[in-house]
Amino acid sequence: MIETNGFQDRDRAFRMLQVLPVLNDRFQDSESFRDRIGRRYALLPMRLISLDSSRYVLTNLAGEYIVLPKQAVRQLVHHELDMTSPAYSELKSRHFVLDGDSSVALDLLAVKYRTKQALLANLTSLFMYVVTLRCDHSCPYCQVSRQSMDRHAYDMKPDVAERAIDLMFRSPSKSIKVEFQGGEPLLNFALIQRIVERVKVRNDSERRDVQFVIATNLAPLTDDMLAYCREHEILISTSLDGPKELHNQNRPRPGGDSHELAEKGIRRVREALGPDRIAALMTTTAASLSRPTEIIDEYVRQGFSCIFLRPLSPYGFAVKTGLVTQYTMEQWLEFYRTALAHIIELNLRGVPFREEYSSLILRKMLTPYATGYVDLQSPAGIGIAGLVFNYDGEIYASDEARMLAETGDRRFRLGSVADDSFEDVMLSDALVDVLSETMTESVPMCADCGFQPYCGSDPVYHYATQGDVVGFKPSSDFCRKNMAVMRHLVHLLEDDERAASVLKSWL
Numbered sequence: 001m002i003e004t005n006g007f008q009d010r011d012r013a014f015r016m017l018q019v020l021p022v023l024n025d026r027f028q029d030s031e032s033f034r035d036r037i038g039r040r041y042a043l044l045p046m047r048l049i050s051l052d053s054s055r056y057v058l059t060n061l062a063g064e065y066i067v068l069p070k071q072a073v074r075q076l077v078h079h080e081l082d083m084t085s086p087a088y089s090e091l092k093s094r095h096f097v098l099d100g101d102s103s104v105a106l107d108l109l110a111v112k113y114r115t116k117q118a119l120l121a122n123l124t125s126l127f128m129y130v131v132t133l134r135c136d137h138s139c140p141y142c143q144v145s146r147q148s149m150d151r152h153a154y155d156m157k158p159d160v161a162e163r164a165i166d167l168m169f170r171s172p173s174k175s176i177k178v179e180f181q182g183g184e185p186l187l188n189f190a191l192i193q194r195i196v197e198r199v200k201v202r203n204d205s206e207r208r209d210v211q212f213v214i215a216t217n218l219a220p221l222t223d224d225m226l227a228y229c230r231e232h233e234i235l236i237s238t239s240l241d242g243p244k245e246l247h248n249q250n251r252p253r254p255g256g257d258s259h260e261l262a263e264k265g266i267r268r269v270r271e272a273l274g275p276d277r278i279a280a281l282m283t284t285t286a287a288s289l290s291r292p293t294e295i296i297d298e299y300v301r302q303g304f305s306c307i308f309l310r311p312l313s314p315y316g317f318a319v320k321t322g323l324v325t326q327y328t329m330e331q332w333l334e335f336y337r338t339a340l341a342h343i344i345e346l347n348l349r350g351v352p353f354r355e356e357y358s359s360l361i362l363r364k365m366l367t368p369y370a371t372g373y374v375d376l377q378s379p380a381g382i383g384i385a386g387l388v389f390n391y392d393g394e395i396y397a398s399d400e401a402r403m404l405a406e407t408g409d410r411r412f413r414l415g416s417v418a419d420d421s422f423e424d425v426m427l428s429d430a431l432v433d434v435l436s437e438t439m440t441e442s443v444p445m446c447a448d449c450g451f452q453p454y455c456g457s458d459p460v461y462h463y464a465t466q467g468d469v470v471g472f473k474p475s476s477d478f479c480r481k482n483m484a485v486m487r488h489l490v491h492l493l494e495d496d497e498r499a500a501s502v503l504k505s506w507l
């Protein structure tokens with residue numbers, strides 16, 4: 001648009017157009033424009049990041065990536081890349097450049113971008129019910145303010161659960177996952193039963209795709225509970241930190257037999273519900289760092305086909321006890337790389353086994369689909385992917401947000417089931433402001449980062465660790481972790497054929 005402000009009249013502006021031939025170029029056909037400046041291809045939106053001293057990773061809007069030598073990147077951005085070269089063909093086929101032959105390229109790119117963002121339309125499908133804060137374990141890395149076994153005041157009341165169910169069914173999502181959390185949720189199993197039955201009755205008319213999960217340490221598991229889970233097709237998620245001694249050290253309980261109870265519980269769940277009805281999560285403590293291969297081997301020994309490697313989260317008891325400061329992110333990354341190498345070797349020896357965090361990122365890198373994993377989304381997954389109903393009826397944007405609240409900071413409280421509707425919660429300033437402020441497409445460093453299509457914003461983490469929802473990425477362990485994991489995966493995909501074949505098989 002030609003700016004006319006500051007000119008005395010439009011005629012003068014028009015005369016200016018006549019004396020500035022270069023401005024007239026915009027009214028000529030595109031072919032003559034190309035000829036004049038010698039650019040035969042246009043660059044489509046892309047980001048880049050160095051892979052090592054000689055190569056860059058380039059990513060496009062749809063999350064496709066390509067690795068190029070630095071010299072080729074220089075030629076590309078100066079419009080000097082040989083259009084007959086294999087690199088050019090690859091860039092063109094993956095929507096990094098556009099030329100006269102690319103008639104449907106932009107439409108195709110738009111379709112791919114929409115596919116990657118499709119989950120946004122499936123607003124809020126995960127609902128966590130904290131049915132009690134009581135717990136029989138006293139894990140020093142616990143992220144919530146667990147309470148002792150006799151403190152029933154920390155159980156969710158039935159009327160709170162009823163209102164939470166009403167609010168949950170206001171979500172437009174076709175699929176709904178109800179996850180029971182604690183404390184140890186099996187200690188309030190009567191309420192779990194009540195919620196399951198109310199949700200099922202309600203769903204007779206709602207007709208959503210409903211799934212139930214109990215996140216439990218398995219210690220209080222009884223045969224009656226198992227029979228109930230079988231009848232109502234409830235999935236189980238548990239914790240397994242590694243071999244007996246390590247697990248029991250990480251997860252103390254009276255009797256010191258957490259591992260024995262977990263192992264026995266895993267076996268009983270498989271017998272009662274089926275082999276694929278239970279999954280396990282591990283947490284890395286300082287004691288885990290020297291034992292990555294033993295931890296993986298323990299998972300294999302106990303019949304699991306995957307593990308989710310994760311560092312300590314900076315919330316709750318993990319902060320109070322100082323556990324989060326006992327190792328650095330660099331040490332965790334070394335642990336991750338060793339564990340991943342061992343998993344790849346197992347696969348090459350014929351033992352099928354996956355690392356789930358890597359799988360999530362690989363899915364973003366190598367398939368047209370999104371993952372729905374809350375921590376790696378932009379806009380952030382808080383609220384729009386899942387909500388937490390705390391035992392007292394308070395609603396939080398994520399499990400980490402309620403953990404923060406349990407230590408006195410209610411920054412991410414979105415409302416309460418007593419006073420607020422689903423619409424109030426989803427349109428609250430506490431949620432919408434944070435989502436819009438933290439989108440990685442626009443925040444410093446992420447906006448230019450080649451790994452942006454695979455990463456996320458995690459405002460609760462950055463608020464907890466840096467006091468700011470956007471976060472200063474050069475000193476963020478979230479950024480450090482993701483950048484290193486993504487770089488490592490691209491290295492394996494590009495430079496190690498055997499590893500690449502294993503990683504691709506996980507998709």
Ligand code: SF4
Nearest residue numbers: 446449452455479483
């Ligand atoms: S957090 Fe770090 S790795 Fe992730 S997009 Fe931002 S700058 Fe890149």
